[in-house]
Amino acid sequence: MISLSDIPARPAAWITLPMVVLATVLLATPWLLPAVGLYQYLGIEIAIWIIFALGFNLLFGYTGLHSFGHGAYLGIGAYAFGLFQHNVAVSLWGGLLAAVLTAGVAGALVGAFLSHRRGIYYALLTIGFGQIFWFLAMKLHRVTGGEDGLLGIPRPPLTLGSWQVALTDNRALFYFAAALLLIVVVLGWRLANSPFGRVLQAIRQNETRARFVGYEVWRFKWAVFTLSAILAGLAGSLLAMAQQGAYPDVMSLHQSGLVVMMVLVGGGLVSFWGPVLGVVFYFVARDVLGGLTETWLLWYGLIFMAMVILRPEGLAGMLHGLSRRRPRLQPAPAPATEAA
Amino acid sequence: MIDLLPHLINGLTLGLLFALIALGFTLIVGVMEVINLAHGSLFALGAYFALTVIAGGWFSGTPFGAWWLSLPLGLRYVLALAIGPALAGLAGMLLELCLRPTYGKPPLYGLLLTFGAALVVEELIRLIWGTGEQNLALPQAINSAVLLNGMIFSTYRFFAAGFSILAIAAVWLFLERTSAGAVIKAGAHDSEMVRALGYDLARLRLLVFGFGSALAGLAGVVMVPIWGLRPHVGVDIVIPAFLIIVIGGVGSFWGAVIAALLVGLAMGITGAYAAAWATMSMYLLLIAVLGFRSRGLLGRKSALEN
Secondary structure (H helix, E strand, C coil): CCCHHHCCCCCCCCCCHHHHHHHHHHHHHHHHHHHCCCCHHHHHHHHHHHHHHHHHHHHHHHCCCCCCCCHHHHHHHHHHHHHHHHHCCCCHHHHHHHHHHHHHHHHHHHHHHHCCCCHHHHHHHHHHHHHHHHHHHHHCHHHHCHHHCEECCCCCCEEECCEEECCCCHHHHHHHHHHHHHHHHHHHHHHHCCHHHHHHHHHHHCHHHHHHHCCCHHHHHHHHHHHHHHHHHHHHHHHHHHHCEECHHHHCHHHHHHHHHHHHHHCCCCCCCHHHHHHHHHHHHHHHHHHHCCCHHHHHHHHHHHHHHHCCCHHHHHHHHHHCCCCCCCCCCCCCCCCC | CCCCHHHHHHHHHHHHHHHHHHHHHHHHHHHHCCCCCCHHHHHHHHHHHHHHHHHCHHHCCCHHHHHHHHCCHHHHHHHHHHHHHHHHHHHHHHHHHHHHHHCCCCHHHHHHHHHHHHHHHHHHHHHHHCCCCECCCCCHHHCCEEEECCEEEEHHHHHHHHHHHHHHHHHHHHHHHCHHHHHHHHHHHCHHHHHHCCCCHHHHHHHHHHHHHHHHHHHHHHHHHHHCECCCHHHHHHHHHHHHHHHHCCCCHHHHHHHHHHHHHHHHHHHHHCHHHHHHHHHHHHHHHHHHCCCCCCCCCCHHHC
């Protein structure tokens, strides 16, 4: 199987071709969606989940740390945004900052606890912490509204200096989410191809060796966990605006598992772009299969199982395989192992 | 002062049932080094098959169904106690066949595959048995109430606790006193060596997976009258089972039993003071234990850490 390190990156580039393609597609989305019989809100959902999934993949695909409780930070971001609007001020930037900070602090605390753990124990503790946050959201009625959720979160207008634009329209909110998404993509790409990103990949390949090479591995694990929690918080604040409410169900194990499935199906293990493909595939499958059959999750689950068995490198890996011609006449080079 | 006795008894019963689920889980983890996230789904499948056996579901309306329902409930219950786990075991074997391509890859793949399987099984249950909450009919002999010390207890809890103790003892005897048990333990210790000694590792894994799944199914049949039966029950139960394995130490028999009792008691005692927070105590216990012992109470180093 190929891995992230085998797909050549152009680390110097700030802007790459796939980014231009993504930006173009995003720009055209409000016209594309109605043209294929879908609706504007779907675009917002997809943009939010891509932000979430990209942040998650820094942890999952790049560092090889398997968090099964990541929905918690999405939820924390959503609640923080809503509580800020209700209790402090109706302000977009304030809400975003509150969401990012709260999710970041929660991630930093949990990360500090997790970062000395490895393998399955790491995964288990993320489940444990994720469930605790979910449970708190369900039970702290006075703060979060319990199972009913935190309702009536406004969509504050976007203000830049004296320029102001309302985000109440789904199309306007979509463009705002898409702009944030593009910023996350560019920064995420730079980070993944920076020396920091290389260390993350070294940790995935062999944590013990990375430690012996002289890196303080737990600090990197802590930093990347916090970072992915921050991005989850950002996605959460957009989700609160999109739904005009914050609900505990995104924090459940089920939803935390969904992001893992999306990233894997898309090919997050082999490509920076895997999460993007995976999220789009999930939501399109949900709407198309969901229109045909009540039990679409059954089919999505079967697709996922087949993918894990046959093609764990996901959609991105399949695309990569297609784009590569087959100059396999000369003796094949030594298989690119993880150790290479 | 709240009288703790009923809560302690509830907690202990719960703990014993958890132990039963966790044992199947720990056997599979030990021998296969696969974290089976679908273990809870096999638990649910066992219970749903038992439901069908007791209520004669698929044959209702036919002469066979009528004859079946004329059998005494006790007999149907005993049959369900055998058939439910057996079918869950078969489903587990099917899952093991799907898992084969993931052997030799990082443990993540087994985890992901079984996560997908859990999703699929849950949807299948919704499709076949419907989405509502259902009840398992119980024979009168084990479903009445006793007056103890001025308080009413359901006899079913005592039946479930006693049954779990017997089942745990049987599993322990099987592992410690039979040659098949010795091979399983050896497989958990060093599967390559077992293969080198001439045992068919593929068959061993298939059988262990089936056996562990049957235990999950058995726990399902016994436990659902207490927990309720709904399609989501598999996910609800796999988390405690999972936590118990980790608290007890992956692959350790007595670790799992002790941890299960601890979790059960923690939930029971928390339930006495703040019922809404009972589930939370389990996670706090996990974090407390792993904070001090990174491999759980009785855990050893294993391949799952890589």
